[in-house]
Amino acid sequence: MDIEEMLGFAKRAGFFWPSAEIYGGASGLFDYGHLGAQLKRNFENAWLQYFVNGNGYHLIDGSEMLPEKPLIASGHASRFSDVIVGCSKCKTFYRADVLLNELGIKVSEGASPVELEKAIMDDNVKCQKCGGALMPPRDYNLMVAVALGPEKRESGYMRPETAQSTYLNFYREFNLLRKKLPIGLAIIGRAYRNEISPRQGLYRLRELEQAELQIFFDPEGWEISDKQNVLAEKVNVVPYKGEGAVMSGNEMVEKLSMPRFYAYHMCMIAGFYRAMQMPPEKLRFLELGGTEKAFYNKIHFDIQAEIGSWGGFREIGGLHYRGEHDLSSHTRGSGQDLSVEVSGKRVMPNVLELSFGVDRNIWMLLDILYSKDSGRSVLKLPYGLAPFNAAVFPLQKDEKLSEYALSLEAELRESLKVGYDEAGSIGRRYARMDEIGTPFCITVDFDTVDSQSDKYGTVTIRDRDTRAQRRVKRSEVFASIASGIWRAGP
Ligand SMILES: [Zn+2]
Structure with missing residues (x-):
């Protein structure tokens, strides 16, 4: 199926369609129908059981609106942005890197406005709609701002990711949960991003659903016992430097010098998708490095699935070793020391993040598990x-x-x-x-x-x-x- 066929199928069958459809729809907003909503709930329950409850971790819930301060401390207020470029004539805006990549001009995901401007000049790129001249590229913050109170003086944002609430609640939960590490805190819920040009169905949305698990641990003392032999799971892995290969978790530890806890969770994720009947060759882990990865991530692999309607391997989640960035940032921002004492030692917990875009996963399941043979359609x-x-x-x-x-x-x-x-x-x-x-x-x-x-x-x-x-x-x-x-x- 291509994107249009997929959207047609999803609508006809009862899975999802554009929000406010009777008014002509809304860009980047989708509603789930009776089948889609149930499928999404079932996916989330399976995720919750597999990653959270099954490992003795915990689900919490957080406010979708956040005051400004934590998002300044986390870096979102200054850095959660894409570079946009607008047409001087028809005022169409593009994400600069996407526009260039579509024209076959290679630029990396984290390229700066200056680098992108140079590429635009070098190739004399014009507006794709009207041929007009493009204005200089600039940073564009993706957060959705809200103004609260009767005079709208209290500024805040709709959360751009669910993870922040986990960091904000870590200290209280650590104390409630008997002061032990590791602790896993998960949130399943909405996040909001003012995408420039939402498209490709559920790929880029302005309101999206995330399922994220943050595991807080002592970087010097996280023993993975692996009684169930999770590390034997074979994974399709593409390191930042070097060739892609199918390897077990044990081999990744040996050959790629990957930390054992990291390889373990990669295998666990592969096991999750295997249980979802996804053919193993359609799942891969792609490492980001250089300017593509967030500067604070120590290790960053995208979880990708090969999705025909999206034209190949596309990101459906991520596994990120974030170091102590999150709790250190909020310690600085809030003035409350978020380091903790475990076994007589002071530790700033590190974070391993398992992040899943629920909408993308739903699209992926429909894409991969739908087939047509001799006239029979079966999902x-x-x-x-x-x-x-x-x-x-x-x-x-x-x-x-x-x-x-x-x-x-x-x-x-x-x-x-x-x-x-x-x-x-x-x-x-x-x-x-x-x-x-x-x-x-x-x-x-x-x-x-x-x-x-x-x-x-x-x-x-x-x-x-x-x-x-x-x-x-x-x-x-x-x-x-x-x-x-x-x-x-x-
Ligand atoms: Zn134009």
């Missing part, structure tokens, strides 16, 4: 992610069949998300459920309700992926479906 979502775990159909419109099917649906609904459909032919209903990723369809037919039949009280369960059908007793339906429950974990 092979893992059981635990599918918006509906199952759907119940009467074979055809018939009072007796409907009554039975509705009572079965009501029973299953107590613990599963179940759809019901009696409109159209059974073939079309299967096709619809295949396309939205429902793993099981349960059909009630005349034998089910015929007390003279040897199939009385049994229903048919059809598997989405194999299309195999099985006849089971009503009392066994729940167990047969639930045995397919996807469990997170390597």
Whole structure:
């Protein structure tokens, strides 16, 4: 699928579409429909179980509006920016590096306004819309400012990332959590960025959902026991210097001199995507270095997926060793010492950040798990992610069949998300459920309700992926479906 086909599919099926659609939509803003919202929630729950609860870490929640001070201390007020360039004639604005890269002129992601201006002059780049002359490139802060209070004198920002609230709450949580390191604090929630030209569906949004885990640790004392042999996971890794290769975590420690804790989390992330049925060759970790990576990151790998509709490998998350930058900055900014004492030693905790763009992950799942073979469209979502775990159909419109099917649906609904459909032919209903990723369809037919039949009280369960059908007793339906429950974990 290309982007337009993907947007068409997402809208037609019920996953997502532009916000304020009845007014013509809004740039960089999307609404999730009944299927998309459930898929997103299921993804977030799987993420929470796998990375947070499964490791004894904790979910917190933070305010989406923040006062100015912490964002000055974090550097966002001065540095959270892209370089933009505007047309002097038609006033169209472009992200300078994106504009140049699209024209085949190589510039790095962190290039300065001066470097970009030089590139524009050298290649005599003009406005792509009207051919007008471009104005000098300049920094443009991406944060969304808010003015609060009756006279709007209290200035603040919508948070540009969820991570900041974790740093702001670290000290209190450290004390609440028995003063031990490491501590993991996660937030799943919205972040806001005033993107210059949002596009490519869910890739660049002005309001986005993040799932981020910050692990605070003592850089001299983080033992990774690896009882489950996580470090044996094979990962497709592209170091900043050197060739890409498929390596286990153990090999990365040996050959790339990667810290063990870092390799461990990379493998853990790969395990997460493996459990999501993502083909391993479609996932890779790309190291950023030089001006591309934030100056405070000691190690920075983008998590990338090969996404056909976005034209190749694109970032869906990141694994960042941020050193002590965050807590040191907020110590300076707030005047409160955020260093802590562990085992008789004073430590400024370091941070390992696991950051995921939820919207990009949703797009990625639809892109990678959707397929069309001989006219059949099927979305092979893992059981635990599918918006509906199952759907119940009467074979055809018939009072007796409907009554039975509705009572079965009501029973299953107590613990599963179940759809019901009696409109159209059974073939079309299967096709619809295949396309939205429902793993099981349960059909009630005349034998089910015929007390003279040897199939009385049994229903048919059809598997989405194999299309195999099985006849089971009503009392066994729940167990047969639930045995397919996807469990997170390597
Ligand atoms: Zn122009």
